[in-house]
Amino acid sequence: MGFAILALLAAQLPSVFPPSLPDARVPVWLLLAALSGGLAALISLRPRAPRPLVLGLGWVLMIAAVLQAFLVGDLVALFATWLVVPAVSRLAGQLRPRPRKALVAAHVLAAACWVGIALTVTAMALVAMTTTDIETGVAAYALMTTFDITLLPWANFATILTGLALGVTTGWGLVRYYWVAVKLTIAVSILFMAFGFLHDALERAHQQAMRLAADGGTTAELTADADVAFWGFGTSLLGLVAAMLLSLYKPGGRTRHGRRLPPARRPARELRVTVADRHESALGTIELTLRALGGEPLPGWEPGAHIDLVLPSGRVRQYSLCGDPAQTGTYRIAVLEEPDGRGGSTEIHGLRTGMNIGIRGPRNNFPLVDAPAYLFVAGGIGITPFLPMIERLDRRGADWRLVYRGRSLPTMAFAATLRQRYPRRVTLLPADTHARPDLEALLAQAPADTAVYCCGPEELLRAAEIVAAQHPGVALHTERFAASNRSENATNAPFEAELRRSGVVVHIPADRTLLSAIQEVDPTVDLSCEDGVCGSCATRVLAGTPDHRDDVLRAADRDRTDIIYPCVSRARGERIVLDV
């Protein structure tokens, strides 16, 4: 909304410098005002508006602001991009590793161009300062001026804008770390110096050199503007080199603002709820409706989220929420009884309406991503996280398909309702009458960039992972509620963990988990499954490389170095530094 007001004001006021396309200036400002006002209204009136629409509008706004700045040549728009780029980046949310790497690469490339151009211009300024031949001086200033009005603005704005976007879409922030804040100050200072006096001093030095050449003068007659141009570009270059070194060595740690940030992990609060309804939704499966004891609203959640059930026996089990996120007074879960399991499901089946239990969460390790199409592959009770996802996607008119495998139709919870509501999108494959799903064919037929979601027994998940590995265009999302033991043959090496907030270094021998060492220092540590499947022990990594052995991270995210699930994961190398 602030940007809309700025754009409206800019359309009324005269331009600071004559723009190169004067006729386009006011119409583009009005377009920018309409776009940013529309975006602000959309976000406040319909907070659940489809993300592609919000981000699409954001992108159009950003591109229009950059066009106004560079093509129309409006100085105010040049600085207004500083508002719009971080705002749109924030809308995009925290970046996943791949786009983050792409943004880092773009930033490094832009910065390298900026340094290269600054070096060239400074070298020419040196030539202009030291030559005794006035014609050489004129040529050097002419080249400097060309760089100054063509490549240099693009390079420095690309560097600053990608830097701003990186700051707001990663944990680096803009003022959380000294090295980021100093880099930002250097970049802004150079920009102010350039627009404040450097550009004008260079122009004057160039004009003066041309006059001297025409009048038969010498370089000794050049005035202070030549000195200003040399020292100005030289100082900018030194600043850029300092910024590069700061990026490489990241000295100084966190600022006061960074230290005041909420802790990386807050212990999950346990809520007491009552079983408001209990009924059998399929053979062997019961559906429970849970309501807060005082009837107050329960924490909000998104499709894919799960909660921990803290049972009267003290057992803690995780179950996906399968109701409607809009119903804030209740949670719904469905539980299959597994008589040969560890006792949790049998205990839940023994719960009756009116009994009280504890819950923690919700937590979402299985979020619904934006994709052109969706394929859901459910095995047995693994159908539950897909119910709210399907509901949401169908409301949006998205392209989705569900393949649901179970032992037999009577044991497949929600199968009848799903088939009745979405006959063309749902394929039921009960094992007593149908062959296994042909995952290879399903993935081969899926439209490009389909998001494939799979939840169910381990063998189905493993099969999906193997087939998805053969289809690089497919993004597979899995959720497990039992450990896959993917690292059962991995050897445990001892290592050291530095718990940075506590200032403690602990030695982790081969036969001890990292989580147990953290618990000794921070007993409030949040944990639940201790099997690497629930995600509750997620801990921020500040340095070192995690050896991910959990089942929470997707295959594409297993090279992440900013997070670890210490109940099962360890460190590669001798030391890891954690935000604990």
Ligand code: FES
């Ligand atoms: S406690 Fe569940 S992932 Fe670590």
